[in-house]
Amino acid sequence: MSVSPHILLQNVTKSFGPKPVLNGVDLAVPKGRSLVVIGGSGTGKSVLIKCILGLLRPDGGVIEVAGENAVGLKGEERDRFLARFGMLFQGAALFDSLPVWENVAFGLMQGRRMDRAKARDIAVAKLGQVGLAADVGRLYPAELSGGMQKRVALARAIAADPEIIFFDEPTTGLDPIMADVINNLIVDCVKRLGATAISITHDMASARKIADDIAMIHKGRIIWQGAAAAVDHSGNAYVEQFIHGRAEGPIQMDVLKA
Amino acid sequence: MNPLAPIGAAVFALLAEVGRLAYFTRDALVQGLTPRIYAGQILRQLFRIGYSSLPVVGLTAFFTGGALALQIYLGSSRFNAESLVASIVALGITRELGPVLAGLMVAGRVGASIAAELGTMKVTEQIDALVTLSTNPFKYLVGPRLIAAVISLPLLVAVGDTIGIFGGYFVGTRSLDFNAYAYLKNTADFLKLDDVTSGLIKAAVFGFIIALMGCYHGFNSRGGAQGVGRATTNAVVSAAILILAANFLLTSLLFKVE
Numbered sequence: 001m002s003v004s005p006h007i008l009l010q011n012v013t014k015s016f017g018p019k020p021v022l023n024g025v026d027l028a029v030p031k032g033r034s035l036v037v038i039g040g041s042g043t044g045k046s047v048l049i050k051c052i053l054g055l056l057r058p059d060g061g062v063i064e065v066a067g068e069n070a071v072g073l074k075g076e077e078r079d080r081f082l083a084r085f086g087m088l089f090q091g092a093a094l095f096d097s098l099p100v101w102e103n104v105a106f107g108l109m110q111g112r113r114m115d116r117a118k119a120r121d122i123a124v125a126k127l128g129q130v131g132l133a134a135d136v137g138r139l140y141p142a143e144l145s146g147g148m149q150k151r152v153a154l155a156r157a158i159a160a161d162p163e164i165i166f167f168d169e170p171t172t173g174l175d176p177i178m179a180d181v182i183n184n185l186i187v188d189c190v191k192r193l194g195a196t197a198i199s200i201t202h203d204m205a206s207a208r209k210i211a212d213d214i215a216m217i218h219k220g221r222i223i224w225q226g227a228a229a230a231v232d233h234s235g236n237a238y239v240e241q242f243i244h245g246r247a248e249g250p251i252q253m254d255v256l257k258a
Numbered sequence: 259m260n261p262l263a264p265i266g267a268a269v270f271a272l273l274a275e276v277g278r279l280a281y282f283t284r285d286a287l288v289q290g291l292t293p294r295i296y297a298g299q300i301l302r303q304l305f306r307i308g309y310s311s312l313p314v315v316g317l318t319a320f321f322t323g324g325a326l327a328l329q330i331y332l333g334s335s336r337f338n339a340e341s342l343v344a345s346i347v348a349l350g351i352t353r354e355l356g357p358v359l360a361g362l363m364v365a366g367r368v369g370a371s372i373a374a375e376l377g378t379m380k381v382t383e384q385i386d387a388l389v390t391l392s393t394n395p396f397k398y399l400v401g402p403r404l405i406a407a408v409i410s411l412p413l414l415v416a417v418g419d420t421i422g423i424f425g426g427y428f429v430g431t432r433s434l435d436f437n438a439y440a441y442l443k444n445t446a447d448f449l450k451l452d453d454v455t456s457g458l459i460k461a462a463v464f465g466f467i468i469a470l471m472g473c474y475h476g477f478n479s480r481g482g483a484q485g486v487g488r489a490t491t492n493a494v495v496s497a498a499i500l501i502l503a504a505n506f507l508l509t510s511l512l513f514k515v516e
């Protein structure tokens with residue numbers, strides 16, 4: 001790879017108590033590319049992106065963003081670091097004390113100190129992009145369906161036009177048509193803003209659509225990484241099993257057989 | 259197994275908890291009380307912690323003042339010293355019962371709701387979401403609650419003192435046949451400014467304890483609804499115990515016989 005990667009992880013490890021979750025993750029995402037991370041449930045995908053954001057502190061390894069160390073930042077430095085990111089949480093994580101539009105505009109008003117009226121206009125525009133009418137802005141998150149919450153969270157993640165965006169399962173819980181709208185939106189964000197993106201998904205249709213590259217995580221390691229088109233002939237038995245959704249294969253699910 | 263092992267483990271657990279609380283308190287003071295200050299959040303919390311607690315504190319003070327008058331009458335009549343009732347009620351309310359009872363009632367009302375709110379925000383990743391939107395949760399959530407509680411409690415206690423003394427007056431003039439003018443004159447003549455201020459100082463400290471315990475247990479809750487429930491209980495119990503301990507300490511410090 002000729003250009004230095006925008007996001008670089010080397011040998012990142014993280015355990016919770018005695019339980020190892022990340023066992024030396026190596027990952028490189030070039031600027032302006034969209035990486036999709038696939039992998040079974042509980043393999044540490046969400047933990048991985050939380051480590052990059054500094055929400056969890058890795059036990060070891062190197063994490064660099066644009067060539068600068070990203071581990072253990074504090075205070076202003078951390079705020080400035082995080083201002084480059086947008087994050088869609090798996091569980092939406094909307095602020096339930098604030099109406100929808102203020103959720104979307106939160107980063108603009110608090111982080112960037114934009115005035116309310118202007119932030120509101122942008123929030124309404126972003127809600128429009130995720131297929132929500134302006135009057136949804138006045139509702140509270142608890143009044144929305146799960147899929148609507150997800151879309152609000154997506155609007156919040158992209159509201160400040162971040163240079164790096166993380167999507168943790170953006171299409172889970174959406175109907176197939178809305179899922180495709182969201183896929184297009186993600187592609188558009190990456191293309192139009194030139195953003196670097198890491199998305200996590202179980203949905204292979206979505207992965208094929210939004211990925212430039214795909215990486216598969218298993219047992220806390222990246223076991224395969226390659227161009228999106230190469231995923232169908234990866235020659236890797238784990239990847240094969242995952243993308244075809246077979247119960248039989250090298251990945252053993254820990255379920256009790258009757 | 260070594261029979262002393264459980265004792266050792268309990269001591270270690272306690273020390274670990276004290277250490278965590280010390281770190282949290284430091285962050286709350288250093289990060290929470292330094293700019294950026296969220297004035298809107300402080301106002302919101304003043305309303306919630308202060309204004310909404312008025313009925314609870316007022317009723318508690320009224321009934322306590324009344325009961326106190328009866329008990330003191332009973333005791334002092336054995337020495338033919340019934341004229342002391344007014345001044346001792348005032349003293350007991352302002353120096354001791356006013357701040358302690360208000361502190362305990364507010365701990366139950368506000369400490370619990372702070373812990374439940376922040377605990378829910380923690381387990382639903384709303385606090386992580388704040389961080390990714392470049393907003394320091396100590397400045398946005400903890401600081402305003404601490405400031406509002408430290409301002410509110412003395413104000414609540416000042417109102418409570420007045421109502422408590424009135425409770426004593428009410429009982430004294432209605433069922434103990436005191437002369438209304440004499441009762442009030444007695445109160446005014448014997449009550450010193452010091453009696454009131456020492457109670458208000460206590461109240462400010464109790465306010466700090468209540469908000470700190472609510473925030474600490476909220477921020478450290480994990481594991482869904484059950485974890486939030488546990489955090490709520492712990493916030494109230496620990497605040498109540500710390501209030502009583504701090505009350506003893508402050509009484510000893512502020513105690514001087516003229």
Ligand SMILES: Nc1ncnc2c1ncn2[C@@H]1O[C@H](COP(=O)(O)OP(=O)(O)OP(=O)(O)O)[C@@H](O)[C@H]1O
Nearest residue numbers: 016021039040041042043044045046047048090202
């Ligand atoms: N805060 C935490 N404390 C303890 N263990 C945790 C914590 N967060 C995650 N884990 C554990 O780490 C493992 C990986 O979790 P993670 O959320 O990253 O999974 P995931 O790959 O995102 O799964 P899914 O696809 O189901 O979202 C899980 O086994 C989980 O129990």
Ligand SMILES: [Mg+2]
Nearest residue numbers: 045046090168
């Ligand atoms: Mg996950």
